[in-house]
Amino acid sequence: MKTFYSISPTHGWGYGYGFFSNYRICLEQLIHHENTNVSATPYIDWTKTTWAEGFNPFKSTDFNFTYNPFDLWFDQEIPSESDTIKKFSLSLREPLINHSKDYFYEKQSLEMQQTVDKKRMKVKKNILDKVDEIYKNELEGHVVLGVMARGTEYNFHHPMFGVFNIQDYIKEIKKILDENTDITKILIVSEDSHYINEIKNHFPSSFFVPDVFRRTDETDEYMNRIHCWMNVSEKRENHCKLLGEETIIQTKLLSKCDYLFGRHSGIFCGAILWNENIKKIFKI
Numbered sequence: 089m090k091t092f093y094s095i096s097p098t099h100g101w102g103y104g105y106g107f108f109s110n111y112r113i114c115l116e117q118l119i120h121h122e123n124t125n126v127s128a129t130p131y132i133d134w135t136k137t138t139w140a141e142g143f144n145p146f147k148s149t150d151f152n153f154t155y156n157p158f159d160l161w162f163d164q165e166i167p168s169e170s171d172t173i174k175k176f177s178l179s180l181r182e183p184l185i186n187h188s189k190d191y192f193y194e195k196q197s198l199e200m201q202q203t204v205d206k207k208r209m210k211v212k213k214n215i216l217d218k219v220d221e222i223y224k225n226e227l228e229g230h231v232v233l234g235v236m237a238r239g240t241e242y243n244f245h246h247p248m249f250g251v252f253n254i255q256d257y258i259k260e261i262k263k264i265l266d267e268n269t270d271i272t273k274i275l276i277v278s279e280d281s282h283y284i285n286e287i288k289n290h291f292p293s294s295f296f297v298p299d300v301f302r303r304t305d306e307t308d309e310y311m312n313r314i315h316c317w318m319n320v321s322e323k324r325e326n327h328c329k330l331l332g333e334e335t336i337i338q339t340k341l342l343s344k345c346d347y348l349f350g351r352h353s354g355i356f357c358g359a360i361l362w363n364e365n366i367k368k369i370f371k372i
Contacts, residue, residue: 091128092167093121093176097137103145104137105316107335108354109187116185117176119204128174129165130208134158138319141328146314161332163210190357192369201361215333219340226295227344230273233264234342234359234366236350237278237287240303241311249352252372254286260372261291264349275345277338277355279303279318297341300334301327
């Protein structure tokens with residue numbers, strides 16, 4: 089029989105938030121776990137979050153949670169029925185990760201996060217294989233500018249990181265290309281189909297991962313009201329599982345780019361955390 093510490097991203101309203109908001113909350117607790125030499129085995133548990141298929145707390149919080157979504161995308165030791173599971177509670181005077189920072193230019197802090205991340209967070213091989221296949225077919229051999237064009241509800245809920253529209257992104261991309269003539273291709277990541285299409289139209293030498301869930305007919309009013317609109321969509325089967333996988337794939341691809349551009353957001357910070365090749369970042 090083993091003892092596990094359950095680490096969950098049930099901060100804020102209690103049901104988690106976006107992928108990398110959840111991820112970095114758990115990583116912060118893992119770092120504390122490592123620093124305090126806790127003997128129990130950590131277990132990342134996203135069970136009671138909006139990443140559980142079919143759970144929409146805006147409709148009802150009465151829900152039968154039957155599985156841990158995190159285990160769909162990451163390999164970790166899973167407790168058995170005979171094991172003891174304790175809730176890991178983080179008690180810090182100062183946060184280990186400031187979620188308003190990306191840490192690209194804070195090498196010591198970033199390396200500390202990356203060390204624990206690489207030790208504890210293991211993306212499943214079948215997902216990594218998809219990343220490698222896309223990279224080889226679409227980006228390998230190019231000098232790539234990765235663009236994380238966050239839109240939709242972000243302006244309303246996170247104005248502290250700036251309020252921007254698609255034209256702001258396009259203007260800044262043009263400037264980056266003018267000043268960095270070695271760039272031969274652009275990787276576009278966005279949760280908004282309109283943003284994808286507009287950037288692609290302005291910069292034909294762009295690539296985006298096809299068949300990924302993005303905003304189509306969702307209204308601004310709906311997205312601002314239901315801030316977890318991406319998670320609770322009912323447009324396809326196995327949506328949350330696919331959404332998590334798509335998030336990981338696109339973030340891993342951004343991490344392989346030579347340059348990274350965007351506003352402060354979860355995936356932008358995630359690409360820096362998983363950085364494999366980024367040499368310089370640009371912020372809108």
